[in-house]
Amino acid sequence: MSGKTEALNKYFGFPSLHEYQEPIVDALLADTDTLTVLPTGSGKSICFQLPALMKSGLTIIVSPLLSLMDNQLQELRARHIKTAAAYNSFMSPEEKSRVLSRLSSLKLLYISPEALSLPFIVERLKTVKVSMMVVDEAHCISQWGHEFRTDYLKIGPVRQALGRPCMAAFTATATPEVQLDIKKQLQMEAPAEYIHSVDRANIALFVQRCTSEREKKKEMIQLVQKAPGPGLVYVSSRKRCEELKALLQEETSHRVEAYHGGLENEARLMIQQQFLHGDLDVVVCTNSFGMGLNKADVEFVLHYHFPKDAESYIQEIGRAGRDGRQAWAAVLYMEEDIIIPQMLMEAELPPVNELGSALETASGSRRGEITDDLINSMGWTETAARFLAYYLEKYPEKPGAELREELEKQVQQRWFEKQKKLKVMIQWLENSEACRRRLLLQVFGEALRKRPEPCCDMCGHRLPFREHQGAEKEKETAPWETRLQELFFGRERAKHE
Amino acid sequence: MLFQEAMILIALKRLRGERTDASAYHLLSGKRSSQTITDAKWFQSKDLFGALPALDKPQFESITSSFYQRGWLEAGGVPGAEASAAIEPREKIVEEAGFDGWTYRDTGRQFWRRIALLIQTLSHLYQQKKQFVPIIQDVAAQQWVKRKLGAWGPEKYTVMTRLYEEMTDCLHELKEVQAFIFAYRLTGAETLGKTTEQIARLQGMEKAEIEYLFQGTVHALIKKAETHPGTVLHECLDAGGNPQLTVTAEKTLDFINKGLSLEGIAHARRLKESTIEDHFVEIAGEIEGFSIDDLVPPEQQEAIRRTAASLDTFKLKALKEQLDSDVTYFAIRLALAKGGEKGERKNRSAE
Numbered sequence: 001m002s003g004k005t006e007a008l009n010k011y012f013g014f015p016s017l018h019e020y021q022e023p024i025v026d027a028l029l030a031d032t033d034t035l036t037v038l039p040t041g042s043g044k045s046i047c048f049q050l051p052a053l054m055k056s057g058l059t060i061i062v063s064p065l066l067s068l069m070d071n072q073l074q075e076l077r078a079r080h081i082k083t084a085a086a087y088n089s090f091m092s093p094e095e096k097s098r099v100l101s102r103l104s105s106l107k108l109l110y111i112s113p114e115a116l117s118l119p120f121i122v123e124r125l126k127t128v129k130v131s132m133m134v135v136d137e138a139h140c141i142s143q144w145g146h147e148f149r150t151d152y153l154k155i156g157p158v159r160q161a162l163g164r165p166c167m168a169a170f171t172a173t174a175t176p177e178v179q180l181d182i183k184k185q186l187q188m189e190a191p192a193e194y195i196h197s198v199d200r201a202n203i204a205l206f207v208q209r210c211t212s213e214r215e216k217k218k219e220m221i222q223l224v225q226k227a228p229g230p231g232l233v234y235v236s237s238r239k240r241c242e243e244l245k246a247l248l249q250e251e252t253s254h255r256v257e258a259y260h261g262g263l264e265n266e267a268r269l270m271i272q273q274q275f276l277h278g279d280l281d282v283v284v285c286t287n288s289f290g291m292g293l294n295k296a297d298v299e300f301v302l303h304y305h306f307p308k309d310a311e312s313y314i315q316e317i318g319r320a321g322r323d324g325r326q327a328w329a330a331v332l333y334m335e336e337d338i339i340i341p342q343m344l345m346e347a348e349l350p351p352v353n354e355l356g357s358a359l360e361t362a363s364g365s366r367r368g369e370i371t372d373d374l375i376n377s378m379g380w381t382e383t384a385a386r387f388l389a390y391y392l393e394k395y396p397e398k399p400g401a402e403l404r405e406e407l408e409k410q411v412q413q414r415w416f417e418k419q420k421k422l423k424v425m426i427q428w429l430e431n432s433e434a435c436r437r438r439l440l441l442q443v444f445g446e447a448l449r450k451r452p453e454p455c456c457d458m459c460g461h462r463l464p465f466r467e468h469q470g471a472e473k474e475k476e477t478a479p480w481e482t483r484l485q486e487l488f489f490g491r492e493r494a495k496h497e
Numbered sequence: 498m499l500f501q502e503a504m505i506l507i508a509l510k511r512l513r514g515e516r517t518d519a520s521a522y523h524l525l526s527g528k529r530s531s532q533t534i535t536d537a538k539w540f541q542s543k544d545l546f547g548a549l550p551a552l553d554k555p556q557f558e559s560i561t562s563s564f565y566q567r568g569w570l571e572a573g574g575v576p577g578a579e580a581s582a583a584i585e586p587r588e589k590i591v592e593e594a595g596f597d598g599w600t601y602r603d604t605g606r607q608f609w610r611r612i613a614l615l616i617q618t619l620s621h622l623y624q625q626k627k628q629f630v631p632i633i634q635d636v637a638a639q640q641w642v643k644r645k646l647g648a649w650g651p652e653k654y655t656v657m658t659r660l661y662e663e664m665t666d667c668l669h670e671l672k673e674v675q676a677f678i679f680a681y682r683l684t685g686a687e688t689l690g691k692t693t694e695q696i697a698r699l700q701g702m703e704k705a706e707i708e709y710l711f712q713g714t715v716h717a718l719i720k721k722a723e724t725h726p727g728t729v730l731h732e733c734l735d736a737g738g739n740p741q742l743t744v745t746a747e748k749t750l751d752f753i754n755k756g757l758s759l760e761g762i763a764h765a766r767r768l769k770e771s772t773i774e775d776h777f778v779e780i781a782g783e784i785e786g787f788s789i790d791d792l793v794p795p796e797q798q799e800a801i802r803r804t805a806a807s808l809d810t811f812k813l814k815a816l817k818e819q820l821d822s823d824v825t826y827f828a829i830r831l832a833l834a835k836g837g838e839k840g841e842r843k844n845r846s847a848e
Contacts, residue, residue, distance in 0.1 A: 078628040095636070257695075267692040269632055274689050477699070480668065480680035487616060487685035488661045490624045 004029070007054050011081060012046065021047050024168075024194055028132065029054065031166040033191035035138075035183060039198060040172040040318050045072055048134045048168050052108050053081070057131030061110045062155055064137050064147075066090060069110040076108070083107035087115050103128050113140075113151035122161055130165045133158075135186060138169035139311070142181035143414065145174070146311040146421060149383075150390030156187050167191070172318065173198060173311040176445040198314050198444050201452040202321045204464050205436045206330040207429055208457075216332045217247060220304060223330060225252045228468040229281035230298050234316055236305040236340045238262040238286065244304060245284040254281040259289045287316065296323035299466050303331040306429060308341035309421035310443045326454075326464045333429045338422075345418045348383040349411050355388075355404055362392055387414075435459050500706040501549050502560055503587035506569070506576045509561075510584070511540045514573040515812040521574075522557045525549040527598055529743045531775035535834055537599045538782050539811045544591055547598030548709055593672065594710055595717030604735060605715045610638035611733045612718075613683055613690075618642055619657040620685035632684045645732070660729040667721050667730070668714075674700060675714045678707055742783055749776035750784075759792075774827050782834035789835055793828040800824070801832040 004025065008014050017025060021043060027034050028051040038044050049072075052059035063069045069086045076084045083106050085099045103109070103124060115121055133155070139145040141152035159167060169182050169191075183191060210216040224231065233248075235241050238260040245258035257271045257280050274280045276295050283289060287307065298320045307313050321327025350358060358378055365373040370392060374385035391407055398406065428439055436456035438448040454461035478486075508521035516536060523533040527547025537546040564570040569580035576584065601608075614633040621629050631639060649656050668676035677700070684690035693711065697704040722730035742750065752762040759777065763770045781789050789798070804819050805811060816829050 074630065092636070257692075265634060266632065267694070269630070269634065270684070270690050270692050273630060273632070273684075277689060279689055480673075480677040481665065483677075483680040483688065484661070484665060484668070484683075486688050487680070487683050488620050488623070488657060490620070490685075490687050 003054065004050070008050060011050070011053055012079060017046070017050075018043060020194070020196065023192075025050055027192045028166065028168055031132075033167045033188040034194065035169045035179065035188065035191045036194040036196075037171055037174050037179070037198075038194070038196050039200065040315065044170055044172075045075075048132070048170070049076070049108065052132060052134075053083070055107075055131045057129035058103065058106055058125075059108050059132040059134060060116070060125070060130060061108060061134040061136060062113050062116055062152075063110050064113060064140055064149060064152075066112070068136065069112075073110060081107075084110070086110040087121075088112040089114065100124055113149065113155060116158055117151060117154035122158055125158075125162055130162045132166045132168065133162070134168045134170065136170050137172075138182050138186070139171040139174045139178050141185045142174075142178040144181055144417060145178045146309045148414070150386055153185060153390070156185050159187060173314050173444070175311070175443065197441070197446055197449075199437065199441055199446065199448070200318060200321065201450070202324055202326055203317055204326070204328040204452075204454040204461060205317075205440070205456040206328060206463060207431075207436065208330060208332050210332050210334045212334070216304065216334060217244075219332055220244070220302065221248065221251045223300075223302060223463070224248055224254060224256075224282055226463075226465050227300050228466050229254060229300070230275065230278070230295065231282050231300040231302060232289070232298065232316075232319060233282060233284040233302045233304055234287065234307070235284060236286070236344070240304070241284050241286055248282060248284065252282075255279065256282045256284065259283050259285040261286065261288050287312070293319070294322070295319070297325070298322065299325075299327055301327075301329045303329070305337055305340055306331050306333060306425065308344060308418070309425050310428065310440060311421075313425065314440070314444075326466070328454075328463050328465075330463065331429060338426065341422055341425075345415070345422070347381045348418075349414055350380060350384045350388050350407070352408055352411055354378060354380075355407055355411075358388060359392075359400060359404065362388065387411075431458070433458065498583055498587075500587070500703045500709070501552060501556075502564075503584045504545065504548055504591075504709075505557065505560055506564070506580050506584045507588055507591060508542065508545050509570065509574050510576045510581065511542045511545065512536070512574070513540075513810075514575045515810060516540075518561055518574045522552070522554060525557075526552050527602065531743065531746060531779035534599070534743070535778055535782055535830070539833060543597045543599035544594070545598075547602050548591075548596060549705060551705070590706075590710075594675070594713030595671070595720065596709060596713035597716045597720075598712070601716040601719055604719060605712060607638070607735060608719050608722075608733055609715050610635050611641055612730075614638050614642050615645065615733070616660070617684045617686075618646065619653065619660070623654060623657060624686040626686050629686070632690060656729055663728050663730050664718075667718055670721075671714060671717060672710075674702075675710050675717075678711045679714045682711060742779065743776075746776040746779045749773055750780055753780070774830075777827075778830045778834045781831050789831045793831050797824060797828060798832040798835065801829050802836045805833060805836075 005016065008017065020038070024034060024036055024047040028048060036044070036047065048059065048061065063072075066088060069088065073084055073086055085102070085106055085108070087096060087099050087109060089112065091099075099109075104127075111121075135141070135152075135155060137147070140147050140149040141155065142148060159165065164187075167186050167188055169186055169188070171182070174182065179193075179195070182188075208219055210219060220233065224233070233244065235244055241258045241260045245256055248254065248256040257274070259268060259271050263271070271280070271283065272289075272293060275283050276293065301317045301320045303313075303316070307316060317329035320329055358374060358380075361373055361377050362370045370389040371382070371385045374380050374388060375382060378385075387410075388407065391403075391410060395403055395406065424443055428436070428443070431439055435448065435451065435458050437451070441448050451459065454464050504525055505521060508524050509518065512521055512524075520533070520536055523530065524536055524542060524545050525548050527550055533546075537543050561570060561574075564580070569577055569583075571577050610633045614631055617629065617632055621627070633639070646653055668679060678696055681691045681696050681699070682693075691699070693708050694704050697707045700707065718730060719734065722728060722734055725731055748766065749762055752765060757765060759773050760770065763773045766773070777789075777792070780787055793801075800820060801816065801824065804816055808815060808819065810816065811833060813826055813829055817824065817826060820829070
């Protein structure tokens with residue numbers, strides 16, 4: 001038995017790796033830089049967790065989302081791997097210092113890009129042996145990418161400061177342009193590359209053109225009613241989320257709930273868990289749902305509002321059919337909807353006409369508090385505030401007028417990029433001739449090798465609804481005494497008493 | 498009538514036209530200000546304090562103005578006969594729900610988190626399921642559960658059975674619907690909890706009312722736990738109950754303890770004297786050992802309370818007119834804050 005298999009057994013209880021995981025693990029064990037593009041939900045994390053546990057020294061994992069960090073940590077803890085910890089701004093000062101004090105005994109440290117760019121953190125990291133750096137969601141580093149985050153640009157310099165440990169970049173979606181940028185920004189000269197197709201052959205693709213809100217609603221109700229689910233309906237705002245949830249509750253026989261940022265923590269978790277465990281058929285959600293949620297049997301992803309670019313689209317529909325069964329994705333497209341991503345994109349960038357007063361605000365801010373001050377006093381989104389904060393830090397010496405000019409240029413550039421991506425998305429939606437799958441793959445520089453059946457509406461295929469299972473839905477009217485017994489002792493025992 | 502409309506009328510009825518309408522809003526939304534806390538106490542409305550946390554001012558105003566138009570509210574902000582009759586069933590619910598947002602808002606949150614997570618954890622362990630996503634993400638509650646499990650060791654299943662029995666007993670003492678809400682909010686190894694909204698649908702009731710009844714159940718459990726040392730529920734309480742002061746009043750109390758005068762504190766904190774006076778009133782009402790005798794001579798305190806009792810009012814202006822001219826508004830408020838508590842106790846024992 002090789003050391004790898006042994007470790008895999010010991011830590012994860014698996015007999016073997018998947019074919020595509022094997023070479024990645026080997027490369028990282030040999031300290032080779034790697035760039036991996038792998039669809040989400042296909043066992044990405046084990047590719048770096050395993051080598052991290054086997055190597056001596058610390059592996060730093062840069063992760064942009066708290067929920068992703070939490071999920072992975074919880075999974076590791078459930079496997080009794082105690083040498084993993086997280087460091088992020090949501091932790092209390094005590095928790096943070098506890099993590100820093102046990103750095104030398106850790107194997108995996110999950111950290112947010114903001115935290116990693118703090119000078120005192122870098123100093124602390126210098127005191128231990130860092131054997132590997134992993135960048136999750138690596139497309140965030142590219143300004144050609146759809147989720148550009150300025151904080152990611154600091155990862156490269158930190159790598160340098162830590163003595164250039166082995167670097168592993170992972171992403172689920174990256175166009176060739178973005179892949180190049182990742183390599184450049186992370187200072188990977190000749191990495192081993194594992195680029196998997198973004199194509200998900202078992203997800204059939206459909207676009208339904210609508211001319212009015214009423215028609216969209218009608219279509220949505222019909223599709224959802226015909227599909228047994230489980231399924232997701234993506235919408236753009238909390239308000240619409242609630243509205244469409246109520247409509248589907250009324251008009252379909254499904255168990256439907258809404259999920260968005262406006263819910264209380266506890267309710268959000270409950271809905272996530274209910275969906276995961278099959279207590280719900282459909283969740284109407286904003287794009288905050290699904291991150292790190294691994295549900296294998298999702299039948300469909302229905303976009304009531306379409307996302308701002310093809311990358312987001314690929315990511316969102318990728319939540320369907322992870323168990324390999326036939327699944328489908330459909331967009332209800334109405335021309336007027338284009339205003340929604342436009343507005344979202346606008347909010348993600350600093351408004352050019354407010355740059356002057358923002359610079360004034362920032363000049364009165366303390367170091368490290370610029371972002372918060374901009375959010376609070378200018379009412380900017382976090383993304384916009386971080387954008388400005390980054391360039392302020394990058395050009396500390398630039399005089400005001402020049403800085404402003406530079407910033408305007410950067411904002412324009414970003415805006416231009418975003419518009420370009422949106423245009424690609426719209427073109428794909430409006431396409432009425434070519435195979436949708438082929439066009440979508442083209443965006444990612446891929447050719448369609450084999451057309452699945454069903455493929456898409458353009459190929460003349462129909463929506464592959466699954467069979468309704470006649471299983472009766474749980475009736476929740478048990479008296480509270482029974483419920484309480486079940487809670488404590490489980491259904492079996494409750495039945496006997 | 499919607500739950501929140503009824504609650505607004507109930508609040509206004511309790512305030513008897515002796516406060517502005519906005520006071521009812523602050524009371525229901527649970528504003529932690531000295532004045533609102535004092536109102537909750539004087540008008541014996543702890544069961545309304547923070548009863549509608551989601552209510553916003555424009556909503557409140559549009560509801561009250563429509564009540565004035567319909568004649569349900571009379572000039573002076575008191576519900577008329579028709580409105581009074583309409584809210585009667587709701588008043589009964591409020592009386593019996595056990596809700597006490599004034600005393601238990603914060604403890605209630607913590608108590609619930611601990612209980613919910615404890616039950617989820619114990620039920621998983623008992624059914625030999627080790628992996629689960631904690632339904633409560635609060636780190637403090639997670640650490641508390643961990644500590645408790647460590648302390649109980651192999652006894653934990655006995656503790657679990659005791660907790661189950663204690664809860665069954667407590668819930669039996671409450672209204673059926675409250676027991677239902679509580680049991681369905683909880684998550685176990687095989688049964689996932691329901692959100693307030695889902696329970697509201699199951700019961701065919703409003704979300705706001707379900708939430709109120711749920712909080713009421715939590716508060717009732719705490720009350721029970723407080724008086725029953727040795728129970729598992731008692732162990733879920735926080736050790737050492739601090740009096741509920743606003744943060745700013747707490748600061749003023751620090752200065753008082755250092756020996757500063759009211760004027761001195763106002764100067765030191767760069768606040769208006771009237772603000773510090775508010776703090777004094779709040780502290781007088783909250784902290785039993787806090788003597789106001791230096792500020793209001795005992796015989797004057799007596800006179801104020803007597804007058805309030807004989808006029809049956811807390812309206813400051815009416816009291817001031819009846820009392821000697823050297824009795825200040827501040828003195829009246831202080832005396833009532835100190836006395837309010839006693840008055841209520843008498844009331845309770847009379848029941």
